[in-house]
Amino acid sequence: MFESLGLSQESLDLYRLLLQQPDLANTANRALLCAELGLPEGEVEQRLQGLRELGFLALRWDNSGDEYPLDPSVTLEALAAKRQSMIGDLTKDLESDRLRASEFISDYNKFLTQSAVPDVEILDSGDKANLRMQRFHPVKSMWGLIRPGQLATVPDENFADKRIQERGVECRYLIAESQLKFRGAREYIALLQEVSGQVRIIPSVPFKLVIFDGESVAMNLDPDNYDAGAVVHHSKAVVRMAVEMYEHYWRFADRSFERTPEAGELSGQESEFLRFLVQGATDEQVARKLGVSMRTVRRMAAKLSEQVGASGRFELGVRAAQRGWVD
Known part of the structure; x- marks a missing residue:
């Protein structure tokens, strides 16, 4: 849980044992502590030193040289605060690195623009x-x-x-x-x-x-x-x-702004509509390309379908091609 801050599972188990049996932290009871853990004295001392460095053990006030485990509400809160501080520092470092990376990418893009595509x-x-x-x-x-x-x-x-x-x-x-x-x-x-x-x-x-x-x-x-x-x-x-x-x-292009198609003749917009239709364009795309409303596109489709006797868009495209209206 707190391995990144030096509190391994073994150290946490030792801390829990000392909270339940505080007398085991006394120097005189070191042999009992080793027996309880089933570990040699050297390894037990190493784990105790880890708890001291984390601030989980404190010297008793009676100058006996013995230690006791501090309350977990104090120790774990301090450990969590330390971890939070580390996360904050890491976040700042990441932001700083991200900013430097953005500047590096920007400089490189400018270099590419200036050297590779000057035109x-x-x-x-x-x-x-x-x-x-x-x-x-x-x-x-x-x-x-x-x-x-x-x-x-x-x-x-x-x-x-x-x-x-x-x-x-x-x-x-x-x-x-x-x-x-x-x-x-x-x-x-x-x-x-x-x-x-x-x-x-x-x-x-x-x-x-x-x-x-x-x-x-x-x-x-x-x-x-x-x-x-x-x-x-x-x-x-x-x-x-x-x-x-x-x-x-x-x-x-048409030079006249007043010309209307003769009977049976397609207007320029109708020709373009059919061209876009056979290319698979949607009504929205056709309307945008022609600069007209969706209603105008649908009205154009209905008129041309009626003119060639088509029952749908696909058939309209086929019949328009048969008449030579589209390539």
Whole structure:
């Protein structure tokens, strides 16, 4: 029970015996004590010395040189307090070691970031991402993929992109189709187009992304959580991949904000819905990718199912493929 503090089971048994028969602690009765324990005198003396060091034995007041066992309410409480103190010291040491370990890991991670991936910046919060974005000053181009829910009408004097456009920077914006239903969206688009901003509509936007001068690309660390921060890539491979992806979206984007599909023709959102459906996406995932509500997704599914005579999602996917609506 208290082995870590020097009180073995053998010492505890000896202490219990002395509490029951205090006279056995007297020097004159040492032979009786050895007989009671069945041990040689040398080993018994060793155990008695252990009890003395723990403060379990005390000299009698009569100057006889004999000893007596102290009350367990005193001895065991003192032993428990000593153990508690040791635990407290150990806890402090562990906390100190943990702090040093964290600092060591942090230093190593910084070393890895600086030496192994110098072309990558990790901004681990939305505030840091905002501050970093303000330090970009493009001189040739700025291309953005704008996620649903991020448009808002802003006064001209506070519109940072307008100042960039006025410097002659080519500004392109790809906006999710679902944005058009939000109040103020068309006014925001008009503001983007006022100087030289070019805006096109696509059925869905996979994540927020901005390409600066074809040399740096910034995107969210977590496509579904803006507060998680952002990552900025400067490496040629990643930037080239982002540029080619953007140009693909741009070529096939819709330049009209008023066009409605003809009878029997799929809208862009419906095509994207079917594409996500055959990929196995859930309704929640489809709604997030399209920037629409769950109700809109279910209404879209019901409409398309009725159009092709499908009784379920799997059958809808099969029939859509048969009609050539999805690859």
